[in-house]
Amino acid sequence: MPVLRRPGARGGGGGESGGAAPPGTGRPGYRRRAVTADLVALRERIAAITARPRAGAPSPFGFPSPSGGGQGGGSRRLPPNCTEEATPFGTVAVRREWFPDDGSQEVGALSTCLGFAPDELRRPLFLDTETTGLSGGTGTVAFLVGLAWREGEGLALAQYFLCDFDQEQALLWAVGQCISQAGVLVSYNGRSFDWPLLQTRLVLQRARWPSPPHLDLLTLARRIFRPRLPDCALQTIEQSVLDLHRADHLPGSLIPSRYFAWLRQGDPRVLGPVFDHNQQDVLSMVVLLARFEALLGSSNEMHPLDRFGRARFLEARGFQVEAIREYQHLWREHQAGGALRATRGALGLRLARLLRREGRWQEARLVLEECWHTQTYPYPAAIELAKLLEHQARDPAAARRIVSDALRLLVVAVVSNAQWRADLERRQQRLERRLGRNESPALALTG
Numbered sequence: 001m002p003v004l005r006r007p008g009a010r011g012g013g014g015g016e017s018g019g020a021a022p023p024g025t026g027r028p029g030y031r032r033r034a035v036t037a038d039l040v041a042l043r044e045r046i047a048a049i050t051a052r053p054r055a056g057a058p059s060p061f062g063f064p065s066p067s068g069g070g071q072g073g074g075s076r077r078l079p080p081n082c083t084e085e086a087t088p089f090g091t092v093a094v095r096r097e098w099f100p101d102d103g104s105q106e107v108g109a110l111s112t113c114l115g116f117a118p119d120e121l122r123r124p125l126f127l128d129t130e131t132t133g134l135s136g137g138t139g140t141v142a143f144l145v146g147l148a149w150r151e152g153e154g155l156a157l158a159q160y161f162l163c164d165f166d167q168e169q170a171l172l173w174a175v176g177q178c179i180s181q182a183g184v185l186v187s188y189n190g191r192s193f194d195w196p197l198l199q200t201r202l203v204l205q206r207a208r209w210p211s212p213p214h215l216d217l218l219t220l221a222r223r224i225f226r227p228r229l230p231d232c233a234l235q236t237i238e239q240s241v242l243d244l245h246r247a248d249h250l251p252g253s254l255i256p257s258r259y260f261a262w263l264r265q266g267d268p269r270v271l272g273p274v275f276d277h278n279q280q281d282v283l284s285m286v287v288l289l290a291r292f293e294a295l296l297g298s299s300n301e302m303h304p305l306d307r308f309g310r311a312r313f314l315e316a317r318g319f320q321v322e323a324i325r326e327y328q329h330l331w332r333e334h335q336a337g338g339a340l341r342a343t344r345g346a347l348g349l350r351l352a353r354l355l356r357r358e359g360r361w362q363e364a365r366l367v368l369e370e371c372w373h374t375q376t377y378p379y380p381a382a383i384e385l386a387k388l389l390e391h392q393a394r395d396p397a398a399a400r401r402i403v404s405d406a407l408r409l410l411v412v413a414v415v416s417n418a419q420w421r422a423d424l425e426r427r428q429q430r431l432e433r434r435l436g437r438n439e440s441p442a443l444a445l446t447g
Contacts, residue, residue: 079161079262079271085174092170093161095275099283101155109297110289113317116184120213123183124289125149128281129194130274132256136197138204141168143259145198146278147178148286155286159275164263169205172198182212188234188285191216217288223313224295227343228305238284242291250277304330304340308347320354327351331367345375352384361392372402377413379420382406386427400431 078084084091107121130144143162148155158178160171175198179185187194191214202208221232229240238244250258250273261270295302295310302310311326330340331351340347348371355364365388371381382402389399407424 077163077266077268079163079275080268081275082161087170087173089170089173090167092167092174093163094174095159095161097157097279098151099155099157100153101150101286105150106293106297108293110293113296113314113319114215116213116215120183121215123149123181124186124215125178125182125184125212126186126282126285126289127190127194128187128278128285129197130255130259130278131197132259134253134256136193136200138200140197141165142171142194142197142201144274144278145171145175146282147175148282149178149182155283157279157282159278161271161275168201169207172202172205172207172209176207176209179212180210184213184215186215186217186285186289188221188281188288189216189218190214191219215289217285217292220292220313221288223316224292224306224309227309227312228303234281234284237288242284242287244284244287246280248273248276250274252277305343308340308343312350315350315354320358324351324354324358327354345371345377345381348375349380349384352381352388356388356392361388364388365393379406379410379417379424383420383423383427386431390431396431396434400428400435403428403431 078093079095082093082095085094105122107116107118110116111118111121126146126148128146129142130146131140131142133140141162145160146157147160148157150156160174162168162171185195195214198209218232221237225232225237225241229236235246235249238246255274255277258270258274261267295306296313307326308330311323311330314326315323327347327350330347348367352364352367352371355361355367365385368381368385368388372378372385375381382405386399386402389395389402403424407421407428410421410424
């Protein structure tokens with residue numbers, strides 16, 4: 001086998017038959033000049049490539065301009081009830097529907113509580129995606145994007161579908177056109193999943209979208225409905241809050257496999273339940289947004305635990321006076337009811353803390369004393385009551401009695417909590433030191 005050697009290397013191949021190197025090429029200076037010349041030539045080639053003009057006009061949203069006039073793809077298999085629509089990047093499949101909407105479009109309570117402008121909330125764009133995977137990541141693609149917006153006296157629904165992966169740029173462009181008109185983007189877990197996923201796909205396409213304000217309804221649902229629901233999955237909210245029940249529901253975990261079956265076989269029947277699932281998700285968000293407006297704006301016909309959740313939401317948003325009013329109503333009217341029995345202790349603690357924060361510690365004391373005397377596990381109330389007696393009422397002796405009684409109960413309690421015990425013991429030691437300092441001058445005087 002012949003041995004390849006760089007120019008000027010010694011040994012083998014000498015003489016005329018071996019291709020002798022030119023004189024002087026073995027010197028280090030010659031090699032440096034040769035490498036420099038190669039780098040210069042490479043830079044010139046790169047500059048020539050990047051300087052080539054791109055075909056097509058500049059594209060909105062920063063998409064790279066299409067080549068070939070945006071025509072491409074030819075005829076494709078289409079899912080049922082879908083049509084092809086042209087974009088500057090080829091065609092995209094879309095299914096459009098329109099629904100009459102006679103629901104209220106009031107947004108005053110949502111605007112006040114969430115900080116959105118009323119005009120933004122009157123132009124919501126509801127977004128839901130179906131993807132090739134459930135964990136997100138760079139390799140996950142949104143193959144179906146459902147969008148809904150108010151149009152005239154009804155609701156327009158558009159479902160953009162990816163017939164094949166080479167249509168992704170066209171799909172993203174079409175979705176971006178809708179987003180550019182939105183006052184606020186409304187999703188359900190979209191802030192954590194749908195929107196980051198779409199942003200990742202845009203980066204891979206060297207594109208960008210406008211970024212309207214985003215309202216994730218899952219955050220609201222967790223704050224308001226968590227006290228009475230086992231979870232806040234959208235289907236749970238539909239059944240327990242909206243009284244909506246899906247027929248022949250396709251689980252979300254099966255949706256990616258349906259899409260891959262479509263790509264392999266082209267059978268339109270596998271996609272029907274996928275489109276229905278996406279449509280139901282979008283329409284449920286429309287109903288849920290209206291329900292939140294009603295819940296935040298009025299207390300009529302509200303489940304007591306939902307009212308408790310609303311008070312928690314108002315407290316978290318900084319509406320202290322309104323939250324106190326809600327907590328007090330629940331404390332007075334529902335403290336003996338079965339619906340609030342499980343959360344009565346948490347209700348009392350939240351009410352007492354807000355009252356203390358507002359300087360109304362006498363009212364807070366009454367609430368905490370009732371919690372201390374009536375709760376099965378009164379230890380958190382005992383800790384809060386001891387704090388109030390020591391710092392606001394200036395009665396450390398009463399605070400020590402409460403702490404000592406709580407520790408005695410904790411010794412024989414069926415359910416113990418190490419954190420409660422540590423907090424009570426630490427507070428007891430501190431109170432005893434404080435009382436010892438106060439009593440020592442009197443003892444010296446009597447002695």
